[in-house]
Amino acid sequence: MARNDADLTSRPSVSVHAPGTASAGVMPSTAPVMQLRDVSVYYGSYEAVRGTSMPIQQNQVTAMIGPSGCGKSTVLRALNRMNDPIPGARVSGEVLYHGQDLYAKDVDPIQVRRRIGMVFQKPNPFPKSIYDNVAYGLRINGIKGRLDDHVEEALTQAALWDEVKDKLRKSALALSGGQQQRLCIARTIAVKPEVILMDEPCSALDPIATAKIEDLMFELTNDYTIVIVTHNMQQAARVSHYTAFFTAEVDEKQVRHGRLVEFSQTGKLFTNPADKRTEDYITGRFG
Amino acid sequence: MTLTTKSPDSRSTLAQRGGSARADRIFSWWTLGTGLLVLAVLGLILITTVREAWPAFDAMGPRFLTERIWDPNPATGDAIFGALSFAYGTALSSLIALLFAVPVSIGIALFLTELAPRRLRGPAVTVIDLLAAVPSVVFGLWGILVVAPALVPVYQWFHDVFGGVPVLGSLFGQVSSGRNFMTAGIILAIMVTPIITSITREVFSTVPRADKDAALALGATRWEMIRGAVFPHSFGGIVGAVMLGLGRAMGETIAVALVIGGSTNITANLFAPGNTMAAVIVQQFGESTGTYTAALIGLGVVLFAMTVLINVLAQVIVRRAEARMKGSR
Numbered sequence: 001m002a003r004n005d006a007d008l009t010s011r012p013s014v015s016v017h018a019p020g021t022a023s024a025g026v027m028p029s030t031a032p033v034m035q036l037r038d039v040s041v042y043y044g045s046y047e048a049v050r051g052t053s054m055p056i057q058q059n060q061v062t063a064m065i066g067p068s069g070c071g072k073s074t075v076l077r078a079l080n081r082m083n084d085p086i087p088g089a090r091v092s093g094e095v096l097y098h099g100q101d102l103y104a105k106d107v108d109p110i111q112v113r114r115r116i117g118m119v120f121q122k123p124n125p126f127p128k129s130i131y132d133n134v135a136y137g138l139r140i141n142g143i144k145g146r147l148d149d150h151v152e153e154a155l156t157q158a159a160l161w162d163e164v165k166d167k168l169r170k171s172a173l174a175l176s177g178g179q180q181q182r183l184c185i186a187r188t189i190a191v192k193p194e195v196i197l198m199d200e201p202c203s204a205l206d207p208i209a210t211a212k213i214e215d216l217m218f219e220l221t222n223d224y225t226i227v228i229v230t231h232n233m234q235q236a237a238r239v240s241h242y243t244a245f246f247t248a249e250v251d252e253k254q255v256r257h258g259r260l261v262e263f264s265q266t267g268k269l270f271t272n273p274a275d276k277r278t279e280d281y282i283t284g285r286f287g
Numbered sequence: 288m289t290l291t292t293k294s295p296d297s298r299s300t301l302a303q304r305g306g307s308a309r310a311d312r313i314f315s316w317w318t319l320g321t322g323l324l325v326l327a328v329l330g331l332i333l334i335t336t337v338r339e340a341w342p343a344f345d346a347m348g349p350r351f352l353t354e355r356i357w358d359p360n361p362a363t364g365d366a367i368f369g370a371l372s373f374a375y376g377t378a379l380s381s382l383i384a385l386l387f388a389v390p391v392s393i394g395i396a397l398f399l400t401e402l403a404p405r406r407l408r409g410p411a412v413t414v415i416d417l418l419a420a421v422p423s424v425v426f427g428l429w430g431i432l433v434v435a436p437a438l439v440p441v442y443q444w445f446h447d448v449f450g451g452v453p454v455l456g457s458l459f460g461q462v463s464s465g466r467n468f469m470t471a472g473i474i475l476a477i478m479v480t481p482i483i484t485s486i487t488r489e490v491f492s493t494v495p496r497a498d499k500d501a502a503l504a505l506g507a508t509r510w511e512m513i514r515g516a517v518f519p520h521s522f523g524g525i526v527g528a529v530m531l532g533l534g535r536a537m538g539e540t541i542a543v544a545l546v547i548g549g550s551t552n553i554t555a556n557l558f559a560p561g562n563t564m565a566a567v568i569v570q571q572f573g574e575s576t577g578t579y580t581a582a583l584i585g586l587g588v589v590l591f592a593m594t595v596l597i598n599v600l601a602q603v604i605v606r607r608a609e610a611r612m613k614g615s616r
Binding site: 127 | 405495497498499500501502503504505506507508511515516519520611
């Protein structure tokens with residue numbers, strides 16, 4: 001795949017992404033897209049998450065679950081360097097993307113985010129038209145010509161096109177919450193990332209809108225690798241192929257740290273967890 | 288369960304509590320009163336100034352606005368009071384001020400909200416706010432003693448280089464002294480920069496983290512993030528800040544009076560001396576009597592009207608922009 005030798009140090013003038021062909025549910029035979037090796041995230045001197053190691057498999061959905069304050073969102077944001085703007089935030093260990101450490105000195109965070117996109121908890125469209133929301137990423141990435149086609153393609157992929165095709169010039173803020181979140185997904189996939197990180201994308205949505213996003217995630221695994229943080233265990237069980245369970249631990253100095261307890265295939269983690277803490281959590285005895 | 292605290296065993300637990308109801312009434316009367324007070328003061332200012340200015344309006348008629356000659360003591364005939372050249376000076380010097388101050392202010396505000404290291408922000412804000420605390424007469428004296436003489440060679444250079452260029456050349460005409468529209472505009476720019484900076488800074492700091500994250504997650508550089516997330520969110524606030532700055536620039540009196548040169552000029556030449564309405568009032572009020580005094584007050588009325596007009600216009604612009612963003616169009 002062309003992306004394996006992706007150069008993260010400079011912005012390419014034109015970049016056409018050839019989507020992967022592996023379909024959802026099929027066990028990948030290739031090496032993982034991303035690999036975390038002993039990743040710890042610090043805010044100043046506080047170690048928020050300690051020693052996390054796990055793979056992110058291509059064209060699969062990887063879910064991160066766990067109680068509040070377990071560091072799952074922090075780890076997610078470390079995957080595309082979204083913690084960078086936070087003063088004092090620091091990452092140790094290696095976050096490998098096709099074997100390349102995203103925190104190496106010469107890596108440009110802008111190139112990282114270009115390939116590893118993110119959808120947030122609260123739908124956050126720009127206060128612009130629907131069209132301009134999707135076109136924004138295309139424009140800043142220098143994708144020229146036939147912008148209309150790209151916008152339509154992204155909105156179609158995000159299962160939103162039919163609902164908005166007659167009001168592309170209207171403000172995105174006039175859409176419903178679920179539509180706004182699908183617009184945010186459209187905006188993210190418009191720039192053709194390889195990995196999409198989703199930080200509790202349905203927590204602000206009603207069940208119907210949630211179901212639509214979950215269906216969409218399944219569709220998207222044809223072309224994208226998805227990592228989702230969720231509070232909702234049923235959701236993780238429904239949508240993901242792999243699940244990572246995090247929890248908060250208190251160390252000898254009474255300081256809380258997030259920690260990865262268990263990582264395995266979703267079916268196994270929910271039916272036959274290896275760790276007692278995982279079992280307690282998924283059976284509702286804790287969290 | 289009971290909703291009162293004073294009489295827990297009372298049956299009528301849903302009745303209003305006497306004390307807080309009274310406080311609530313007093314509060315609403317107080318706020319209404321202060322709101323009306325502003326309107327009353329504005330109305331009274333308008334009424335009394337128009338009345339005081341009436342002899343001049345009566346003598347000149349509409350010519351007060353269209354006449355460029357201002358001659359309170361002519362050798363023969365009646366005095367002529369035309370506000371046009373001063374209105375022009377007010378508009379031109381304020382425009383120059385905004386041209387310099389707006390980009391600089393937005394730049395400073397962006398630096399302080401997006402780029403500056405946290406420990407630099409506090410001191411930088413203090414310094415800028417101090418700039419706003421400098422009395423305007425000090426700016427005026429600094430302008431007349433330091434800035435104006437220092438700028439003469441610069442003006443001369445512009446005149447020498449661009450003076451011959453068609454259209455553009457008319458802006459950079461003969462330099463007679465350092466006291467002219469341009470110097471006034473520059474001094475005004477320095478005076479309004481702190482105001483515009485501090486308001487735009489507040490506005491930028493209200494842009495939700497989520498919006499900035501959205502841009503960054505798409506691979507935006509800092510500047511692309513500012514253009515895509517910060518500016519669209521801040522449009523109304525920026526216009527408001529610029530309008531406050533413009534109001535200050537148009538109304539500034541003593542600093543302008545000292546550096547603008549004091550002549551009735553309507554010319555594109557930025558290096559020509561001119562005058563503004565506010566400056567004329569302060570320069571000539573002491574020596575005026577009768578209709579002359581009325582004419583000066585009339586200038587104040589025109590200035591007042593111009594300011595109100597511009598503010599209304601700005602509000603219309605902001606409302607339309609916001610309506611478009613919220614999707615009602």
